[in-house]
Amino acid sequence: MERFDWDDLRFFLAVARSGRLTSAARRLGADHATVSRRISSLETSLKAKLFERRPQGYALTAHGERLMARAESMETDALSIQSEIGGADMALSGVVRIGAPDGFGTSFLAPRLARFMAAWPALELQLVAMPRLLSLSKREADVAITLAPPKEGKIVARKLVDYRLGLYAAPSYLASAPAIVEPDDLHGHAVIGYIDDLIFTPELDYLDEVSKGLRARTQSSNLTAQMALAAAGGGVCVLPAFMAQRQAGLVPVLPQRVAIQRSFWLVVHADLKDVARVRTTVDFIVRETKAAKAAFLGEATPAASLETRQSTVTV
DSSP: OOOOTTTTTHHHHHHHHEEEEEEEEHTTOOOOHHHHHHHHHHHOOOOOSSSSEEEEEEEEHHHHHHHHHHHHHHHHHHHHHHHSSSOOHHHHHHEEEEEEOOOIIIIHHHHHHHHHHHHOTEEEEEEEESSOOTTTTSSSSEEEESSSOOOSEEEEEEEEEEEEEEEEHHHHOOOSSSOOOOOGGGGSOEEOOOGGGGGGSGGGGHHHHSSSOOSSEEOOHHHHHHHHHHHHHOOEEEEEEEHHHHHHTTTETTTTOOEEEEEEEEEEEETTTTSHHHHHHHHHHHHHHHTTTHHHHHOOOOOOHHHHHHOOOOO
16 A cells, blocks of 8 residues: 555545535635645545545545544544644644624624734634534534534533523614504514524524514525614514614614523534634633623613603504
8 A cells, every 4th residue: 555645634624524625625725626636646545435526526435434534533633732732832823713603703703803813913713704503523613603502513512691682673664663562563564584494593583482473574694684674774673682782773672571582602622622722712702702791681771762762653
């Protein structure tokens, strides 16, 4: 058997996790021709076919599945070596990818990252703020903010913070729409919410908690887009207090009647929890979130609520 280049395993893992040469190339900072060549080199040196080339992507063969387990074990050992032996000068350099729901990532975390990056100039941060679940096992993220703790996988999870959601709308909408006295009144209103079949976690399926059978007339998979539409007078929307209370042009609707609570969880792959750059990033997120606990629970001074404005709302 020919000796193989150990570095080829990085390319193998990237293709195995993404299923595509182009995606693997982007993750590795290489071109797809290089990735293809490294995979072919590995297969030649091992004298084994590792992937089935299909129109929809690359699928592992039985040999590939066996190599995957060994390669991930070697990757874990390499990360441990970097963490334990790498030394302080290298420990806080490199890339950390953070995955977060779009609301938390865009409205809360992104404005705080400039200060963090100024403190650690050798770090490179990647923020994936989008409405989807990221796989830590596939290394789609190093740190993830989720709405529920994962039920399986080699991960370490901790509750980050509880947060409150409520109903919000623009005064212009409320002034031109029927009065909202009870949650059931919302069935006669323009409700803004998620696209039903694109809800990526059950924690976001909360309209039934407001009023049984309530559905959104205008739907978006992006929470920031929902908030912008509500602020523009597009209807009533369920929004996290930490976002809505900072958005000009929104007031609470039935705040004493509708208060939904959810939690953010911080999740790290067990192999990465002690890597210095990841640990430092996690500590920063935990500190910032803890300092903003009152805002997450909606205890910041709110705008005038619907109940205090009811006399100005016409039927």
